[in-house]
Amino acid sequence: MRILIVEDHAELAETVATGLRREGMAVDLALDGDQGLERATVHDYDVIVLDRDLPRVHGDQVCRELVARGVRARVLMLTAASSVEELVGGLSLGADDYLAKPFAFAELTARIRALARRTQPATPPVLTHGDLTLDPAARIARRAGRRLDLSPKELAVLELLLEAQGTPVSTERLLEWAWDEAADPFTNTVKVTVSRLRRKLGEPTIIETVPHAGYRI
Numbered sequence: 549m550r551i552l553i554v555e556d557h558a559e560l561a562e563t564v565a566t567g568l569r570r571e572g573m574a575v576d577l578a579l580d581g582d583q584g585l586e587r588a589t590v591h592d593y594d595v596i597v598l599d600r601d602l603p604r605v606h607g608d609q610v611c612r613e614l615v616a617r618g619v620r621a622r623v624l625m626l627t628a629a630s631s632v633e634e635l636v637g638g639l640s641l642g643a644d645d646y647l648a649k650p651f652a653f654a655e656l657t658a659r660i661r662a663l664a665r666r667t668q669p670a671t672p673p674v675l676t677h678g679d680l681t682l683d684p685a686a687r688i689a690r691r692a693g694r695r696l697d698l699s700p701k702e703l704a705v706l707e708l709l710l711e712a713q714g715t716p717v718s719t720e721r722l723l724e725w726a727w728d729e730a731a732d733p734f735t736n737t738v739k740v741t742v743s744r745l746r747r748k749l750g751e752p753t754i755i756e757t758v759p760h761a762g763y764r765i
Contacts, residue, residue, distance in 0.1 A: 595663045
């Protein structure tokens with residue numbers, strides 16, 4: 549999944565982004581409301597983690613604009629306040645969920661995953677293909693009962709391929725949803741990652757290259 553964090557506290561934003569990337573998510577950052585609105589318009593995100601107390605353009609206004617523009621992403625609003633009035637106020641602006649600071653990273657991750665599921669067609673909690681299984685929430689993949697040692701990017705690519713249920717997934721889509729805006733579209737990073745993933749999955753090979761279309765399982 550692809551996440552946008554709009555948070556003016558740079559150190560907090562980087563810390564959260566690093567943690568989410570380790571969970572296999574592609575994460576972009578915006579340090580103010582203007583940047584957040586620009587990125588949300590250019591890219592298609594699953595979830596936008598939005599700090600309510602932003603300088604320049606307040607988080608409330610950002611949320612209103614996102615709703616007005618019909619942005620598909622779900623909005624998780626963060627705030628230092630935790631009163632019922634604040635909660636109701638944030639949700640009334642169009643936010644889909646609300647989390648008070650300070651928060652536990654595990655709770656933030658769980659809420660992001662729950663929101664992301666609302667933007668996608670329903671999928672089973674454990675993805676399977678033959679003797680291959682992937683639990684996206686636990687970030688655990690197994691083949692023939694053997695746990696696979698996969699990197700976050702390899703897990704993200706595997707999840708996208710399994711979710712496609714045999715439909716080819718283009719290199720561009722893999723790059724967009726498993727990486728982030730910092731990724732260079734002219735590199736062979738997707739090809740290299742798929743090659744490593746094939747090797748770790750073992751024989752028989754189940755990832756097929758589809759000419760001019762991408763990859764599929």
